[in-house]
Amino acid sequence: MTTAFAEPPASSAPDAEPHRGSDFARLSRRIADAGLLRRRPGYYTVRLTLVGLALSAGWTAFFALGESWWQLAVAAFLGLVFGQLALAAHDLAHRQVFSGRRASETAGRIVGNLGVGMSYGWWMNKHTRHHANPNHEELDPDVAPDILVWSRDQARAAKGLPGFIGRHQAALFFPLLTLEGFNLHVSSVRALRQPHMKRRLLEGALLFAHLAGYLAALFAVLPAGMAVAFLFLHQAVFGVYLGSIFAPNHKGMPTLTGDDRPDFLRRQVLTSRNVTGSRLTDVALGGLNHQIEHHLFPSMPSPHLRRARVIVREYCAELGIPYHETGLVASWREALRHLHEVGAPLREERRSPASS
Incomplete structure (x- = not known):
């Protein structure tokens, strides 16, 4: 298993020669000179405290x-809070905090496994x-092709349930996200048997402590029907919230296959999409709306990503590298349009027997 979310090291030598080093190394020096790789302990203390x-x-x-039945409002609220917890676990895993x-790893397991019920090791x-x-x-x-397909080649190979869903996946995408919270929990438990998992006893103990405490609280306080309604709404809001954050980042952007291996800078910029907006957007999306900058500098504290965007966008313009950003609703629209387009072979396959 790769053990860190580290970007390629930039040269530490003085930038006496403007064209020395790789394109990414020169960008990295600009970012470092702007002080954007420094830790922000005060910011994360406030953020984690508020969450x-x-x-x-x-x-x-x-x-x-x-x-x-007012508990359903609490369930929706906690769905959003769980999303913010997952975003905090994301920053911890990238070593943005420590x-x-x-x-x-310790903080990531506490927040991820115990707080959310999502395995830190599996997700890492x-x-x-x-x-x-x-x-x-x-x-x-x-x-990777699973329930959804992400390219026409994957669509052509899809059979069974993925084949059926793939025909209508753009329309089904957001409804399917209501199940994503459950999927994260199930995948986390299943991952405990995988050989790459480290500290699996600790991970398992924290996951089952979360699960036992969560279900015990629901069924001790609420009647069975109300508890089940709370559980489904809570997990649905959590799943839709996370999916709405992560889907715009790469879906609908260029995909690579085989030996396609652009250099690090282009590999990260060309496959990522930024979402524009105010600082409120930064809070709601955990800074991941600055996806290009996050992929270039994964350990950069999220409050610095907005400032880094200006430097990266200007640098990409200098090199002629396409830099794509759009509004939040437009980003969802682009992702859904891509899902509809790549599902076309499945719809054509369904029509062909009738037409013959």
Whole structure:
């Protein structure tokens, strides 16, 4: 397993020769000179404290309300809070918060496994491979064919349920996201049997502590029907929220296959999409709306990504590298349009017998 989300090292020599080193090395020096790789302990102290307070407020409201259908409002609120917890675990895994590996892993397991019910080790393995080869059909697990297909070649090979869903996947995408929360939990438990998992006993203990505490609270406070309604709404909001954050980042951007291996700078920029917006957008999307900058500098603290965007965009213009950004709604529209287009072979295959 790749063990870190590290970008290629830039030269530490003075920038006396403007064209010395790779294109990424020169960009990295500009970013470092702007101080954008420095840690932000104050920011993360405030952010993690606020998320922790929101989580405490949600569960306090849950126990205070007791048997009431107003609990569905609490479920929706906690779905958003779980999304923010997952974003915090993401930053911890990238070592944006702590420079040390041990502190990052410990905090990541507490927030991810115990707080959200999502395995830190499973996600780390999957996300590291994604960062190394974004949108590469054979190497990026995020575009591997499963229930959805991400290219026409994958659509042509799809059979059974993926084949059926692939015909209508653009229309079904957001409804399917309501199940993504459950998928994260199930995948985390299944990953405990995988050989790459480290500290599997600890990971398993934290996951089952989360699961046991969560279900015990629901069924102790609420009648069975109300508890099930709470569970499904909570996980649905959580899944849709996360999917709405991550889908615009790469879906609908160019994909790579086989030996397609542009250099690091182009591999990250050309396969990523930025989402424009205010600082409120940064908070809601955890800074991942600056996806290009995040992929270039994974360990950069998220509050620096907005400033890095200006430098990276100007540098890409100098080199003639396409830099794609759009609004949030437009990014969803582009992702859905891509899903519809790549599903075309499945729709054509269904029509062909009738036409013959």
